[in-house]
Amino acid sequence: MESDATSSALANIRFDVLQPSPLLIVISGPSGVGKDAVLNEMKARLLPFHFVVTTTSRKPRPGEVEGVDYNFVDLADFESMIANNELIEYALVYQDYKGIPRNQVTRALQSGKDVVMRLDVQGARKIRDLFPEAVLIFLVPADAKEWYQRLIDRKTETPESLKIRIETALGELNQLDLFDYVVVNAHNRLQKAVDDIEAIIKVEHSRTKPRKINI
Ligand SMILES: Nc1ncnc2c1ncn2[C@@H]1O[C@H](COP(=O)(O)OP(=O)(O)OP(=O)(O)O)[C@@H](O)[C@H]1O
Numbered sequence: 001m002e003s004d005a006t007s008s009a010l011a012n013i014r015f016d017v018l019q020p021s022p023l024l025i026v027i028s029g030p031s032g033v034g035k036d037a038v039l040n041e042m043k044a045r046l047l048p049f050h051f052v053v054t055t056t057s058r059k060p061r062p063g064e065v066e067g068v069d070y071n072f073v074d075l076a077d078f079e080s081m082i083a084n085n086e087l088i089e090y091a092l093v094y095q096d097y098k099g100i101p102r103n104q105v106t107r108a109l110q111s112g113k114d115v116v117m118r119l120d121v122q123g124a125r126k127i128r129d130l131f132p133e134a135v136l137i138f139l140v141p142a143d144a145k146e147w148y149q150r151l152i153d154r155k156t157e158t159p160e161s162l163k164i165r166i167e168t169a170l171g172e173l174n175q176l177d178l179f180d181y182v183v184v185n186a187h188n189r190l191q192k193a194v195d196d197i198e199a200i201i202k203v204e205h206s207r208t209k210p211r212k213i214n215i
């Protein structure tokens with residue numbers, strides 16, 4: 001039987017510290033490392049996140065689906081989104097514009113959902129500047145040859161665009177310090193990479209000092 005003092009103490013204990021704050025999670029890494037493959041697997045696992053659909057001025061590749069892979073718009077529409085401050089971050093990536101729609105991120109965070117976005121390294125840096133509390137994850141291949149082969153096998157690049165992506169990757173790999181975590185996406189070990197990302201997110205939700213995103 002509880003005493004009055006115990007009941008009143010119990011009534012005053014607040015466990016709402018366990019209410020998680022939604023996270024802003026960036027998956028970045030060199031072109032071809034597997035960011036989209038990782039995201040697709042996270043979606044297939046029905047993880048309860050909001051996966052940002054980036055807006056781009058790039059033309060769809062065969063098989064890419066509007067509203068799933070990207071929101072495809074023409075250059076004039078993209079420029080008007082920039083002018084109207086509708087994008088949290090945007091950049092010219094391999095000669096096409098890509099950007100993160102502000103309203104998507106705001107709505108998802110307000111509803112309490114973690115937000116996951118994939119960005120190149122310049123985009124990850126911008127997000128770090130804007131939201132120091134974002135969780136930045138850098139995806140790397142297990143070795144360089146395997147990564148190069150993935151880009152070739154994907155058959156999306158011309159020799160010129162392949163060269164640009166490789167040169168860009170060399171610069172990106174020097175910026176590891178920007179990131180909170182590194183995850184290896186080894187050949188045919190996609191599940192392991194996604195397990196690691198899930199584990200990171202779980203740990204982030206167990207912080208005694210939760211990251212708070214002010215948007
Ligand atoms: N762990 C893995 N094992 C084998 N193949 C993989 C693995 N991860 C990704 N791939 C394949 O490698 C290719 C590149 O992956 P993906 O398109 O996801 O890279 P990305 O980082 O999103 O590239 P980009 O930045 O150019 O959009 C794809 O054909 C994908 O299916």
Ligand SMILES: Nc1nc2c(ncn2[C@@H]2O[C@H](COP(=O)(O)O)[C@@H](O)[C@H]2O)c(=O)[nH]1
Nearest residue numbers: 031054091093098099100118119120122123
């Ligand atoms: N800075 C940003 N980079 C983005 C964004 N959305 C995607 N990306 C990155 O672009 C490259 C190329 O993508 P591809 O589909 O044309 O191969 C890749 O590294 C993406 O991560 C964004 O909104 N901002």
